[in-house]
Amino acid sequence: MPTTRDYEYLLECANVIGVDYNEAENRVKVFVSQKMPPETLADEDDVKKRVQETDADVTVDVVDAGYDDERAGYEPLSTLEVIPEALEGRGERHRPVPAGVSEINAISTAGTGGPYPARVTADATDEASGAVWSDAVGADDLVRLSNNHVYARSNEADLGEPILQPSPQDGGESDDEVGALVGYVPIDDGVRVDVAARSVDRDRESDRYLELEDEWPTGVRRDGYEELREETVTKTGRTTGVTSATVEATSASVNVDFGEGGTITLRDQLITGYMSEPGDSGSAVFLEDGELVGLLFAGSTEQTICNRIANVEADLGVEILTEEPDDGNGDGGGDREPPVYTTTFERALEVDLEGASLDLESVTFGGRPQPGATVPLRIAVVASEPGSYWVDVDGDRERFEIGGESSDDLGHTVTASAAVPEDAAGTLSVSIAGGRLE
Known part of the structure; x- marks a missing residue:
């Protein structure tokens, strides 16, 4: 049977910024920056004609991403020149630091701190892993995650650069440093994740997700992503707080415009309906029962794009824990202490x-x-x-x-x-x- 990769040629068509194949329904969903009348399209840009030339049995759906003009791809949600103000309470200084509040590289604008704690695995720093890690990081160290473009400035940052909470746009200064960039997966064509890690001081970190249930995450989803179609997911982020949407695609290949870094194709992405704005990059994404499923990084006025959390773990070389270890060496467990911020x-x-x-x-x-x-x-x-x-x-x-x-x-x-x-x-x-x- 075909896979999404078999339809990536459609990304060459005018306005096409994402494609997803649903094997169960033999259906291709094509996301476009601007939906055009078929009679205005050249044959090489008519996605339905191109698909049916090779397989007339495949159903093709064309979905508008909500842009007013032709775009090269979706936009990372913390690289834009204009980022809205943070939702009340989320742009303030939080100690201990929960997920879902304003934080980003000191040489940037505004983003969101994501999952914590994540434990570095024994093979994470192997040269063959593909991830870039600081020499100061070792197995079982705990880190907090967000996007590469949030912590590592889309591959441009040096390891050790400071991360501020709150973000500079929200008033963060050098005294607000909560950690340093210690690892990331380079953003390049074909990559599956936009992820980076920062160091932590455990006394100043919380394993809570702001305004979500105390017991979340109830688990971490590591397989069965095809089953998520039409499921409702929820995120907590700096700009729009707690919002929810329906999963529209589970294995999408998408073009994302990283500005000076060019347009990059990412694979195996979750696409949901609208639930984010600029500044929400790095938000953790959950199912309705609290299972962690994604890391939000890009979107449009109609869709939000998220990495599968299993790919985040595998490609960066971390294991996301459902609670902070109680003994400091990564062996996990213990009661969660409710913090006062x-x-x-x-x-x-x-x-x-x-x-x-x-x-x-x-x-x-x-x-x-x-x-x-x-x-x-x-x-x-x-x-x-x-x-x-x-x-x-x-x-x-x-x-x-x-x-x-x-x-x-x-x-x-x-x-x-x-x-x-x-x-x-x-x-x-x-x-x-x-x-x-x-």
């Missing part, structure tokens, strides 16, 4: 930091606050210079040293606890103060 402090905490030399980075609860319980806290602070400092949590003070004369590590984590009153309702108020010891 800095962007919700005004609703959950009363913060009073004295002095400008010590800043509060994040507060993480070690369990869900319940009336009458004592909840462990992990408080991350960063100093402006080495020295002796203090942090006070509800009257319990800890003193500590940060750095040395030549140290660049000015961060410190304080462990404490908060007692939840028996009659607490709605919110928990914790008083945190800190400063430098003179």
